[in-house]
Amino acid sequence: MFNDNLLPRPLPDTSIESTIAQHGALRVLTASLIALFHTPTLRPPPTDVDALDDHIRRDVGLPPRRAADPRLPLSPFRY
DSSP: OOOGGGSOOOOOOOOHHHHHHHHOHHHHHHHHHHHHHOOOOOOOOOOOGGGSOHHHHHHTTOOOOOOOOTTSOSOSOOO
């Protein structure tokens, strides 16, 4: 009749002593050294939106690229 999922659960003991007692000193030392000297993996830079095809742009919600009007000059500033 009671829903036990609503009762607060006690927080686990996260002290270093209890971790060493549970897993052993060598394993805790090894894991801490790995975490200390581990370098995060570098992610590649995000893809340039201008390089995406029109169908992929549409899939992610971007408007399609417009082809340049051949009647317009390339530079709006003329000398």
